[in-house]
């Protein structure tokens with residue numbers, strides 16, 4: 001594997017969720033992080049860190065909501 005992709009994996013992955021208003025961006029993030037669909041979700045979530053053991057390769061993932 002190329003060296004550049006290895007260093008990227010160590011720092012973690014940052015995901016930005018963008019889309020039209022009211023299409024379920026914030027709900028999608030909460031569902032991914034908590035494994036449950038929220039009945040009430042704030043319009044703009046703070047950066048959301050997924051548990052480090054979320055995926056087998058243990059890459060830290062932070063998801064950014066947008067408005």
Ligand SMILES: Nc1nc2c(ncn2[C@@H]2O[C@H](COP(=O)(O)OP(=O)(O)OP(=O)(O)O)[C@@H](O)[C@H]2O)c(=O)[nH]1
Pocket residue numbers: 019020021022023024025026027028038039041042043044066067
């Ligand atoms: N039926 C259904 N409703 C959903 C789904 N995802 C989200 N919703 C509903 O759609 C509405 C908007 O969801 P949000 O998660 O606030 O959407 P958003 O894109 O973050 O909205 P803004 O931040 O206002 O742009 C809420 O009432 C959610 O419960 C889905 O997969 N199915």
Ligand SMILES: [Mg+2]
Pocket residue numbers: 025026027042043044045065066067
């Ligand atoms: Mg939102």
